[in-house]
Amino acid sequence: MKSPVTPLGEFALIGRFFKEASEAMLAAQPHSVALGIGDDCALLRVSPIDELAITSDMLVEGRHFFVDANPEWLGYKALAVNLSDLAAMGAKPLGFTLALALPEADANWLQSFSKGLFAAAQAFECPLVGGDTTAGPLNICITAFGNVPKGLAIKRSGAQVEDDIWVSGTVGDARLTLAALRHELDLNPQDLEAIQHRMHQPSPRIALGLALRGVAHAALDISDGLLGDLKHLLEGSQKDAEVYLDRLPKSPTLLKQAIHFQNQFAASGGDDYELCFTAPQRLRSKIEEIGRTLQLPLTQIGRIKPMQSERAVLTVLSADGMPIDESQTALLLQSFDHFA
Ligand SMILES: Nc1ncnc2c1ncn2[C@@H]1O[C@H](COP(=O)(O)OP(=O)(O)O)[C@@H](O)[C@H]1O
Ligand SMILES: Cc1ncc(C[n+]2csc(CCOP(=O)(O)OP(=O)(O)O)c2C)c(N)n1
Ligand SMILES: [Mg+2]
Structure with a gap:
């Protein structure tokens, strides 16, 4: 008989059937x-x-x-x-x-x-x-x-309270390309031509990762969607965070789209392969210098906060510094999950 179907997301599945047993094994033996x-x-x-x-x-x-x-x-x-x-x-x-x-x-x-x-x-x-x-x-x-x-790897678990949160490059163009290919919206051929490499031939930020050794406290790459992936970093670091929605870095092509597409694609589109990292505020000018040297825009989008409850919370702020409403936040945090 088939077992009853219980909803099991990608990360719950990995945790229950692979991570727990792996950690038990590692705890039990050298x-x-x-x-x-x-x-x-x-x-x-x-x-x-x-x-x-x-x-x-x-x-x-x-x-x-x-x-x-x-x-x-x-x-x-x-x-x-x-x-x-x-x-x-x-x-x-x-x-x-x-x-x-x-x-x-x-x-x-x-x-x-x-x-x-x-x-x-x-x-x-x-x-x-x-x-x-x-x-x-x-x-x-x-x-x-x-x-x-040894000791210089940048993990998801290292974010510190009051760290700046940074994102490299721009986010949302791969999802905009996918939307155009799926006819979810109209994109003229020149605009598609300008951005489609972001979905098909992403640029791994190797030079940035190397430059961030000893500078960033925590980092991850954005594959599933910026805010959902940032949430993984917060869970890894046991911290909360605030992010300003209007600071998410977007390409000129994405900026031409309707604002709800801009926000959704930049916040949760996925397939970006940019880095999201945290670093102490005193290193801001150092990080700006890294961006100039690599000719890669680095944008400060928010701040790490102390954890207020037993679960990490990511608050999305509008330009006036007020949290956006809960249902919109939930949508923007809904990143790619193979089993959701
Ligand atoms: N089948 C699996 N067995 C063991 N570990 C896995 C498995 N699938 C994923 N993982 C691990 O779970 C974590 C989350 O996976 P994923 O989101 O795919 O990572 P990434 O975005 O870095 O590719 C990673 O550390 C990954 O190595
Ligand atoms: C045909 C098609 N549909 C959807 C997408 C978008 N997409 C597929 S998987 C994915 C998330 C990233 O893939 P995943 O296997 O979760 O990468 P990981 O997080 O493991 O690095 C995205 C945004 C795509 N690129 N192509
Ligand atoms: Mg993976």
């Missing part, structure tokens, strides 16, 4: 795990000076990309989303493995896929070192490895 399940990368103690950062992300047809997606873009994105997790920890890429299920051995498709994959590998100096290939529904899974000097 091990070389410096950081287990729950952050952008796991950290293994591999030498007295360095830790090894490891992350896996999978791209599944119909879920992460449309059937007939451009294989060159797919190859690029498959590696880029993994490198983004290394960036979030301040890890330097070392190499990656590729596990690939293919419906057929199509040489033209594979040629393009390989071209995109190696374009990302070259750009971020991260060589392919192994993998596995089977027949099956198209599924691309990469595991990336990076290194970080």
